[in-house]
Amino acid sequence: METKQFKAESKRLLDMMINSIYTHKEIFLREIISNASDAIDKLYFKSLTDTSVGLNKDDFAIQIKADKEAKTLTVEDNGIGMTEEELENNLGTIAQSGSLAFKTDNDLGEDVDIIGQFGVGFYSTFMVAKEVRVLTKAYGSDKAFLWKSNGVDGYTIEPAEKETAGTVITMVLKEDTEDEKYSEYCETWRVQQLVKKYSDYIRFPIKMDVEHSNYAEEGEEPTVTIETETLNSMTPVWKKNKSELTDEDYNKFYSEKFMDYQEPIAHIHSKNEGIATYDALLYIPSKAPFDYYSKDYEKGLQLFSSGVLIMDKCADLLPDWFSFVKGVVDSEDLSLNISREMLQQDRQVKIIAKNVEKSIKNELAKLLKNDREKYEKFFEVFGLQFKFGIYQSYGAAIDTLKDLLLFKSTFEDGKSVTLKEYVSRMKDDQKYIYYACGETKERIDKLPQIEKIKDMGYEVLYMTQDVDDFCLKVMLNYDGKTFKSISDADVDLDTEEEKEEVKKLDEENKDMFAFMQETIADKVNKVRLSKKLKSHPVCLSSDGGMISIEMEKVLNSMPQNDANRVKADKALEINPNHEIFGRLQKLYAEDKDTLKDYTKLLYDQALLIEGLSIDDPVEFANLVCKLMIK
Numbered sequence: 011m012e013t014k015q016f017k018a019e020s021k022r023l024l025d026m027m028i029n030s031i032y033t034h035k036e037i038f039l040r041e042i043i044s045n046a047s048d049a050i051d052k053l054y055f056k057s058l059t060d061t062s063v064g065l066n067k068d069d070f071a072i073q074i075k076a077d078k079e080a081k082t083l084t085v086e087d088n089g090i091g092m093t094e095e096e097l098e099n100n101l102g103t104i105a106q107s108g109s110l111a112f113k114t115d116n117d118l119g120e121d122v123d124i125i126g127q128f129g130v131g132f133y134s135t136f137m138v139a140k141e142v143r144v145l146t147k148a149y150g151s152d153k154a155f156l157w158k159s160n161g162v163d164g165y166t167i168e169p170a171e172k173e174t175a176g177t178v179i180t181m182v183l184k185e186d187t188e189d190e191k192y193s194e195y196c197e198t199w200r201v202q203q204l205v206k207k208y209s210d211y212i213r214f215p216i217k218m219d220v221e222h223s224n225y226a227e228e229g230e231e232p233t234v235t236i237e238t239e240t241l242n243s244m245t246p247v248w249k250k251n252k253s254e255l256t257d258e259d260y261n262k263f264y265s266e267k268f269m270d271y272q273e274p275i276a277h278i279h280s281k282n283e284g285i286a287t288y289d290a291l292l293y294i295p296s297k298a299p300f301d302y303y304s305k306d307y308e309k310g311l312q313l314f315s316s317g318v319l320i321m322d323k324c325a326d327l328l329p330d331w332f333s334f335v336k337g338v339v340d341s342e343d344l345s346l347n348i349s350r351e352m353l354q355q356d357r358q359v360k361i362i363a364k365n366v367e368k369s370i371k372n373e374l375a376k377l378l379k380n381d382r383e384k385y386e387k388f389f390e391v392f393g394l395q396f397k398f399g400i401y402q403s404y405g406a407a408i409d410t411l412k413d414l415l416l417f418k419s420t421f422e423d424g425k426s427v428t429l430k431e432y433v434s435r436m437k438d439d440q441k442y443i444y445y446a447c448g449e450t451k452e453r454i455d456k457l458p459q460i461e462k463i464k465d466m467g468y469e470v471l472y473m474t475q476d477v478d479d480f481c482l483k484v485m486l487n488y489d490g491k492t493f494k495s496i497s498d499a500d501v502d503l504d505t506e507e508e509k510e511e512v513k514k515l516d517e518e519n520k521d522m523f524a525f526m527q528e529t530i531a532d533k534v535n536k537v538r539l540s541k542k543l544k545s546h547p548v549c550l551s552s553d554g555g556m557i558s559i560e561m562e563k564v565l566n567s568m569p570q571n572d573a574n575r576v577k578a579d580k581a582l583e584i585n586p587n588h589e590i591f592g593r594l595q596k597l598y599a600e601d602k603d604t605l606k607d608y609t610k611l612l613y614d615q616a617l618l619i620e621g622l623s624i625d626d627p628v629e630f631a632n633l634v635c636k637l638m639i640k
Contacts, residue, residue, distance in 0.1 A: 049089025331399025
């Protein structure tokens with residue numbers, strides 16, 4: 011019998027198939043089952059217009075057999091089968107797909123949903139098999155053929171005997187190695203596991219004979235019975251109509267699929283047609299996984315093609331800011347045989363991802379509007395990710411996320427507010443959205459800068475997370491209203507008359523301030539009078555520049571910044587209405603050495619108030635003692 015050779019390009023592709031296209035060898039069973047489903051589909055569609063087929067939908071099935079002794083795994087279908095010419099074209103030339111041609115060339119004149127399109131999936135069998143045999147008989151033919159190959163060396167085709175139409179693929183498994191246990195694919199539990207994982211929603215039953223040991227009395231041998239079991243559930247939840255499902259159905263699927271036994275906060279079930287046709291069932295969890303905020307967390311949705319799992323976690327379907335979402339996307343527009351690398355460039359995936367993002371945003375906006383309490387609980391768990399999303403996307407996610415943000419504020423004793431709510435109740439003369447940064451609400455309330463703003467009736471947002479200041483600096487404004495930290499130098503709360511008075515005092519005392527600034531020249535850019543203090547003597551302000559005081563604090567707390575610490579441009583501001591100002595004036599006139607000590611002490615006090623560490627704690631302690639005994 012003549013051994014036929016694969017074409018040169020087919021040899022190269024086969025080698026690539028075995029060694030690189032598929033990430034996991036176990037994927038071979040998915041490919042073979044999908045091909046079997048395609049073959050049944052073709053004959054089933056033929057039966058709709060040809061009564062001589064003699065089969066209805068309930069007669070079709072895929073049968074799997076495992077033989078441990080022979081080390082073979084067999085997948086059999088009662089589908090359309092192949093002629094000798096089709097065997098040559100489909101299996102002799104890699105990437106020639108009969109399924110792709112059938113998509114638009116069928117008796118019904120329809121674009122039929124066929125899973126495999128690239129025609130390369132069959133060759134994944136050679137990742138686990140040293141020999142593959144394909145026994146097939148085409149519907150309507152009285153001839154059967156056997157195709158046999160051990161890989162790149164070529165293949166043979168010879169006449170064979172087979173009673174009914176269909177195809178039987180037998181894989182002779184490779185010998186086990188230290189790294190690979192090929193024999194496990196003959197284990198019933200392993201086959202069941204792979205069918206459940208990849209092919210659970212194939213629309214025809216996948217059957218297998220399963221041994222069961224029966225209970226025996228003491229001293230008796232247990233009996234073994236063999237039962238034919240259907241391994242797949244066939245109908246995915248997301249393919250059903252919403253009217254057929256209850257919340258209990260959705261929650262049960264979530265619990266079983268994603269191993270989370272707390273009910274999700276919400277689910278999104280959508281069917282989409284148009285540029286991208288797909289079904290999606292998404293869930294918003296009520297709690298974060300233990301590793302959610304670690305580098306080990308892997309985002310992504312399960313991606314299916316016509317009910318067949320392509321990827322367990324397709325990261326391209328979710329933006330980072332919605333990485334907590336779990337769920338499935340099933341599209342018949344995607345090819346089953348695309349690899350992870352090809353999928354990242356797939357246009358359909360990008361379209362689906364945009365639609366998924368929009369659906370999640372709309373669902374969260376609806377939750378915020380209709381169930382504020384539930385949304386606030388959700389935001390406590392996942393809201394930090396929204397802020398990181400705005401910052402890390404360099405503002406690209408602002409429009410998506412800005413109305414989903416919540417902040418505590420001075421309004422109504424620290425209740426959570428949206429930016430829209432804040433702007434809606436701004437005072438007529440209010441120019442800015444004021445915010446203050448600190449470790450806790452209680453510490454922020456003690457900041458010197460907040461006292462006057464609160465007394466004037468302006469609402470202040472509490473920023474207690476490290477990313478807050480970074481997030482707002484990227485956003486710049488909301489609804490045309492600029493964000494303004496109460497620590498910024500240009501916070502302007504005085505009347506015109508008060509401004510003139512401060513300006514006059516600044517001019518009169520410019521020499522004293524220059525002397526003080528020179529004393530701590532490496533610490534601050536300027537010493538000046540403050541326009542935002544009420545009863546406190548001193549504070550620090552961010553004196554322009556890209557880095558704020560809060561950013562300095564956060565960035566320098568990171569271990570990797572120990573060797574290259576950042577520094578904000580700062581100004582030391584003195585309250586002109588505090589008695590300390592008069593004391594400074596007197597010292598400048600009479601005792602400049604003591605004024606230097608006062609300047610250093612006031613600067614260290616301002617640092618401590620801001621939550622920053624002082625450079626020299628020993629000097630600070632000695633200065634306090636020195637001034638105490640004077």
